[in-house]
Amino acid sequence: MRQPHLSRRALLAGGAAVALLAGCSAPPDPQPVRDTPEQALARVLIADKERTIALYAALIADGGKLTAYRDRHLAHLAELRRRFPGLTARPPAQSPSPAASPSATASATASVSPTATAAPKMTLSRLRALEREAAARRPAQLAGVAPALAQLVASIGACEALHAASVVKPPRPPAAGAHGDPGDVEKLRKALSAEHAAVFAYGLMGARTTGSLRTRLTRAFDAHRDRRDQLRRLITARGGQPSEAQASYALPSVPSSAAAASRLAAHVETGLTASYLELVAAGDTALRRYAAVAVQEAVVRAHSFHRGVTTAFPGMPAPAAPAPSVTPTPGG
Numbered sequence: 486m487r488q489p490h491l492s493r494r495a496l497l498a499g500g501a502a503v504a505l506l507a508g509c510s511a512p513p514d515p516q517p518v519r520d521t522p523e524q525a526l527a528r529v530l531i532a533d534k535e536r537t538i539a540l541y542a543a544l545i546a547d548g549g550k551l552t553a554y555r556d557r558h559l560a561h562l563a564e565l566r567r568r569f570p571g572l573t574a575r576p577p578a579q580s581p582s583p584a585a586s587p588s589a590t591a592s593a594t595a596s597v598s599p600t601a602t603a604a605p606k607m608t609l610s611r612l613r614a615l616e617r618e619a620a621a622r623r624p625a626q627l628a629g630v631a632p633a634l635a636q637l638v639a640s641i642g643a644c645e646a647l648h649a650a651s652v653v654k655p656p657r658p659p660a661a662g663a664h665g666d667p668g669d670v671e672k673l674r675k676a677l678s679a680e681h682a683a684v685f686a687y688g689l690m691g692a693r694t695t696g697s698l699r700t701r702l703t704r705a706f707d708a709h710r711d712r713r714d715q716l717r718r719l720i721t722a723r724g725g726q727p728s729e730a731q732a733s734y735a736l737p738s739v740p741s742s743a744a745a746a747s748r749l750a751a752h753v754e755t756g757l758t759a760s761y762l763e764l765v766a767a768g769d770t771a772l773r774r775y776a777a778v779a780v781q782e783a784v785v786r787a788h789s790f791h792r793g794v795t796t797a798f799p800g801m802p803a804p805a806a807p808a809p810s811v812t813p814t815p816g817g
Contacts, residue, residue, distance in 0.1 A: 522629045524572060527565055529626070530638065532574035533619055534562040540607050540615070551609075553795070554648055560797035561641050568634070617649035624777035632766035636801065639765040639777040643758070643799040646781040653785050655708065656778035658715045659771030665723020669767040673720045674728055676776070679760035680713040681730040686753045689736070690746045698743050702750060705786060712779070719772075747790045754787030755800075762800035 520528065541555035566572070623642025627635040646653055665673075687706035691699055717727040740746035761783060764776035784799045 523631055523634050524569060526626055526630055526634065526638070527569045527572055528574055530641070531562065531565055531569075531572065534558050534565065535574060537615065537619070538562065540612055543607055544609065544612065557644055557648075557795070557797035561644070564637065564798070568637075613649050613651070616645045617651050620646035620649055620653075620781060624774040627765065627773040627777060628770040635773055635777075636762055636765050637798070639762060639773075639780050640798045640801045642777060643781045643784040644795075644797055647784050647788055647795060647799070651785075653778065653782040655712075655782060656775045658719065659769070659775050665720075665725060666768050669769050669772060670720060670723050670725035672764045672767050673716055673723070673772070674725065676760045676764050676779075677713065677716040677720065678728055679757050680709055680716060681728070682734045683709040683753050683757055684713055685730070685734045686736060686749065690740055690749060693740050694743055694746050698746065701790075702746065705750065751787040751791035751793060754783045754790070757783040758787070758800040 538555060538558050541551050541558065545551055545555060620642045623638050623645070626638055630638075684706065687702055687709060691702045691706055694702060720727045736749065737752060738745060738749060740749050758780055761776045761779040765773050765780065767773055767776065780800055788795070
């Protein structure tokens with residue numbers, strides 16, 4: 486059967502009708518802007534901090550002497566907002582970003598979702614348990630984010646571990662890789678050098694103390710000797726050459742009393758905190774987790790020997806203070 490032939494006039498009329506219909510149709514909905522991995526994690530942390538600050542405020546209102554603890558969380562929140570201006574905790578109804586890890590999404594939901602029943606009365610023991618849980622989450626949150634943010638999160642986790650007043654389990658060594666990134670190997674070598682110095686210092690302190698303090702120092706000596714051997718194996722497995730210990734190391738002082746030995750032990754652990762925080766910037770996710778737990782362990786051990794000034798960001802330089810605002814004077 487012969488198909489009917491459309492005239493040129495009919496084709497032009499049909500084209501005009503299609504164009505008119507297309508012009509009247511609604512524009513497509515804009516695609517939602519997805520968070521980067523850093524933004525997704527920052528939302529989780531902001532939600533955690535807002536919730537924790539509110540809980541501390543409630544206890545402080547009841548007469549609890551916890552202002553310094555709350556202020557450290559306020560410092561965490563301020564630094565997160567400085568790095569991510571305009572970012573807020575994700576509303577519960579908003580769908581999570583694919584970039585966010587399941588653990589991050591779950592913790593964000595737990596932090597901001599209201600419960601149907603009334604929350605039990607907050608106590609110091611419950612608050613410490615929440616701090617412990619938060620610190621335990623931090624090492625697993627370091628995957629896939631920029632090194633600088635990973636270091637900030639690890640430092641925050643160490644502060645939370647200290648608030649929890651609990652013993653941090655030693656980190657499990659990561660599996661050996663066939664080939665190691667040269668930058669990661671160098672960071673491992675720096676951590677090993679710090680452990681060599683720690684073993685030397687604890688050996689000296691143990692020889693100059695007695696009683697229960699000597700027992701604690703000996704326990705720390707054994708822990709650092711084990712960590713030293715772990716780092717050696719990690720470096721060798723990644724194709725690097727472990728450094729050897731020096732014959733001696735310069736110490737800020739030679740302890741002549743139990744108090745001096747305790748201060749020196751805390752000083753050693755503070756140095757280790759900075760060394761492991763540098764390792765948190767490694768590209769290997771397993772090394773990041775390993776180093777983050779080591780940071781927590783060093784901070785808690787330092788505090789157990791000497792309860793000095795507690796910072797909000799262990800192992801990190803203090804965030805720069807905002808520049809003072811200048812008020813113009815009339816005619817100036």
